[in-house]
Amino acid sequence: MPWPSAAALLAPLAPWFDRVRRDLPWRAQNLDAPHTDPYAVLVSELMLQQTQVATVTPYFVRWMDRFPTPAALAAASEDTVHKTWEGLGYYRRARFLQTAAASVAAEGWPNDLAGLAGLPGLGPYTAAAVGAIAFQWPTPALDGNAFRVLARLVRIEGDPRLEAANLRDWLTPALVEHGPSRLTQALMELGATLCLPNPACAACPLADACRAFQEGCTASIPPPAKRTPVQKVDLWLVALETEGRFLLREPASRGLLAGLWRWPALPAEDLPAMAPAPTGQVAWPGWTQVYTHRREAVSPIYLRLDHSFPAPEGLRWVPRADLPALPLGKRDQRLRDLLDTPGQIPLQTPGLTALIQAMGSTGW
Ligand code: SF4
Known part of the structure; x- marks a missing residue:
């Protein structure tokens, strides 16, 4: 893993995020402390799987109004839960969310990443994202956007998912240094707004350090995924x-x-x-x-x-x-x-x- 220090490479990202971050209803004002409502983070992360922020926002507001706590969600009927999720798609997420809420309402929040990952519907990415954003744990959350940003930053030519374990080890000290919640959300924001498949490198806070940009190969990193036939x-x-x-x-x-x-x-x-x-x-x-x-x-x-x-x-x-x-x-x-x-x-x-x-x- 001959990559330069992540803490140094990613240093411009946190102040950039503090300048540009969007005010979202699930986002804490204070990114240096644990989130005051981990349930709001859990709801937002499950809703944001496969779905854009603009679509999720009104659903999130309605959801929190109707089911403001894990206990309220756990007590709701399945029809009410599905009706409130109606239109958001991937309905399995609503069922997972209700089962996870029931577990939290009965036993409290898990106190480590393995416990979070054991909640229904939380794969490694979502568990790590909730750990970092809700609890300030230095748990690297790698989704497609994060893989794309990091692969370009250090120039990983093949499928960056094959480097997931190395990338997590590499990223952890940077989360400690710059704050797990802030850096996790900054990476998400960069991947969602600038480091798109067709990236806007001129506006990117990482442009000076980004190998793919500096070496003119952003278009081929990461390589296109094989598509399942439709x-x-x-x-x-x-x-x-x-x-x-x-x-x-x-x-x-x-x-x-x-x-x-x-x-x-x-x-x-x-x-x-x-x-x-x-x-x-x-x-x-x-x-x-x-x-x-x-x-x-x-x-x-x-x-x-x-x-x-x-x-x-x-x-x-x-x-x-x-x-x-x-x-x-x-x-x-x-x-x-x-x-x-x-x-x-x-x-x-x-x-x-x-x-x-x-x-x-x-x-x-
Ligand atoms: S410089 Fe371009 S390719 Fe590199 S991280 Fe920024 S947006 Fe992505």
Whole structure:
């Protein structure tokens, strides 16, 4: 590890951060003391996984208003928790947060990094970030942004994640020297605002010391990650109404969409015989729903039957008045919102009965 001292290299970062730092609702004013509310740090770190600050901020404020303490969150119903998280995506984080809050409410905060890392949903990065920002522990938090900044700073040519252990050892004395909370947040801020994939080096406080910048190789450091192929699917998203009730899929207890209600969705390819023409029978224009490894071309439709039938297994008839209170993912919220727009007319097509039967036989 022939890198110059991290404490010396990163010395300009702390004063830069004190000048430019944004006022965020979870950020302490005093970065030299433990945070007065470690729970706020935990909530913000889990919300910020995979999600931008601008999106997280209003959710954080609402969340802390509704669940101001670990005990309040632990006591909330799962539906209330999911409803409050609705729209933020990656709902597993909400469940982890509630389980972690229950542990903290019952047993207090862990007193070391291993204890934090043992809380649900806290991987090594989040545990280290909470340790540094909430408790002032010199625990290096290395996420994609931090790896990019540090790899460029000392010029690591290959995948910097392979150097994680060395980088942590190297960074620890700098955290002690410049303050764990301040330096951790300064690194995060630099990675989020200047040291982007296309970096703004002219404005960077580390430009004089940064090897990648000085040697003209920022574009190739770090090397691009291998991308997982994106799966593409065409599907119908179906709001089926009869007698004032809609048919919805009940929440799964596990998996990415656990805790969320969903509209029945049918891959278009499963219905070649009765797939209607896209015009005239699809009630609204479709949209593309983008997930990390999946793109869905969604065709929303609204159907009404004049008679009810028993809900297939895993589905339930839900009164229209109950729809607003159900926690739904982003895609499914969008169809719920469409139903609320005035003047919507459900489809009554000759192929409706066959369509319903096909939905049943494909298991929804
Ligand atoms: S000089 Fe450029 S590449 Fe180096 S740390 Fe700053 S923004 Fe990143």
